[in-house]
Amino acid sequence: MAASLVLVINCGSSSIKFALVDTADGEFPLHGMAERLNSPQAVIHWVIGDQRRDVALPDGDHKAALAALLPHVQEFAGDRLVAIGHRVVHGGEAFTEACVVDAAAHRAISAAAALAPLHNPANLLGIDAAAALFPALPQVAVFDTAFHQTLPPHAYRYALPEALYTEQGVRRYGFHGTSHNYVTARAAAMQGVPVDASAWLSAHLGNGCSTCAVLNGRSVDTSMGFTPLEGLVMGTRSGDVDPNLHGFLARELGWDLERIDSLLNRESGLLGLSGLSNDMRTLEQARADGHAGATLAIEVFCYRLAKSLAALACALPRLDGLVFTGGIGENSVLVRERTVAHLQLFNLRLDAERNRRCVGGTSGPIQADGSAAILVVPTNEELQIAMETRACVQAMAA
Known part of the structure; x- marks a missing residue:
């Protein structure tokens, strides 16, 4: 059977949404959320098959939450796990599509943190923690902003001095690109x-x-x-x-x-x-x-x-x-x-x-x-x- 499973991770500053996705049939054999990380109330909510469970993780951080996730992913995935996909909010102008996170991509995501200070650092926490736990698997970044990199200049430029764009990156980027991409493709199929x-x-x-x-x-x-x-x-x-x-x-x-x-x-x-x-x-x-x-x-x-x-x-x-x-x-x-x-x-x-x-x-x-x-x-x-x-x-x- 061809490998088809991808672990999707969406890291916030104090939470992680996760899902093991079978790309062959669109099913989610495992999904859930870790929340209130770095606090005594940290907890992971799981849905595994038809079972629901909550696991306390007092004072657990992103790495601890992902470490708790690993055994369950391995149980379901075996050798069918292809990669780990990470939602990254802001890719600036550096990324027009998903990419494997190498050293250069990691630096570019970090550099874009000035444009998304509440999101990109948290996204990098997830990437780093997952890479430490899954060193043999590709880590792939999928950007909220990438879908909108096809906007023409007359749609993305503000009426501001040129230097603010060329030196500071002040322009319209757009977000929710992953969602808009998905639903309009589905709409076309439905019609x-x-x-x-x-x-x-x-x-x-x-x-x-x-x-x-x-x-x-x-x-x-x-x-x-x-x-x-x-x-x-x-x-x-x-x-x-x-x-x-x-x-x-x-x-x-x-x-x-x-x-x-x-x-x-x-x-x-x-x-x-x-x-x-x-x-x-x-x-x-x-x-x-x-x-x-x-x-x-x-x-x-x-x-x-x-x-x-x-x-x-x-x-x-x-x-x-x-x-x-x-x-x-x-x-x-x-x-x-x-x-x-x-x-x-x-x-x-x-x-x-x-x-x-x-x-x-x-x-x-x-x-x-x-x-x-x-x-x-x-x-x-x-x-x-x-x-x-x-x-x-x-x-x-x-």
């Missing part, structure tokens, strides 16, 4: 059109949210920019605000950059608008109960989402359809309904019953008859990372 001859608008909606215009399988514009703060209203992120807001808050309230950064990234978005929660499920229930803040938050979220999708349509010569994905995109009947209501100019209209059916992992078309295609496509970033990892290893061996 029976070739990926390389298709045109999609994609909305990845979760606690972090972004939109993307994908033409012939390539990203041509996206809503997130230099950082994941740009673009849509999100769970706790403001999305787009007037750049002069920083100056106003500094002058009028005496706020420093750290305080303003906290406001825009952790206190705004759905949470800030509603004064209640960053969770769309909570807000939808509160809206049904007449909560004014929740109602406003949902309306702003959907209008700004529709506005972004309409703007990104400028990058496409035609539209094969709109894709909703992510926790909100896959499950919120209301958000899809309110968003599409703002997009009638694009001949987009929902079928209410189809829309209601597509929740909880159910995919499919939700458009009304005569409308352009609107699809709900559950994302599967772990599978996409695994497939790119395997392809990278096969290319290396060729």
Whole structure:
């Protein structure tokens, strides 16, 4: 039997999501999450086959969590483990596709940490720990930003002095690339059109949210920019605000950059608008109960989402359809309904019953008859990372 298993690792600053993925059939024989690492409450949650278990790992770090993971991976994988694929948030302009992590790639990922200080160092922790535990296996980095490296200059450049781009790398990079890549390819397959001859608008909606215009399988514009703060209203992120807001808050309230950064990234978005929660499920229930803040938050979220999708349509010569994905995109009947209501100019209209059916992992078309295609496509970033990892290893061996 050909080797087909890839261990996918997604390291955060205090957590690790992991999955053993069979790239032959897309199954996950093992997956789970280690959380609260480097604390007395560190724990690993496992799903192994049809069994669930929790393993305490007091004060365990990334290496300890991965060391606990190793025996279970070996049990399931045997000699079928091909490689370990790592989600890396930021590749800057150095990476346009997945790559085996050698010394040069390691340095480049480290250098990009200035652009993603909360993410890349954690991603490197996972790479280093896995390399120590699996020294014979290729470590492959799959970048959130790589899919968007096909953006043309007129889409990725800011109207700022040239030196800020050439010397500091200040440009639009985009994120959620793995998800947008996966769901638009699935959408093309569902509609029976070739990926390389298709045109999609994609909305990845979760606690972090972004939109993307994908033409012939390539990203041509996206809503997130230099950082994941740009673009849509999100769970706790403001999305787009007037750049002069920083100056106003500094002058009028005496706020420093750290305080303003906290406001825009952790206190705004759905949470800030509603004064209640960053969770769309909570807000939808509160809206049904007449909560004014929740109602406003949902309306702003959907209008700004529709506005972004309409703007990104400028990058496409035609539209094969709109894709909703992510926790909100896959499950919120209301958000899809309110968003599409703002997009009638694009001949987009929902079928209410189809829309209601597509929740909880159910995919499919939700458009009304005569409308352009609107699809709900559950994302599967772990599978996409695994497939790119395997392809990278096969290319290396060729």
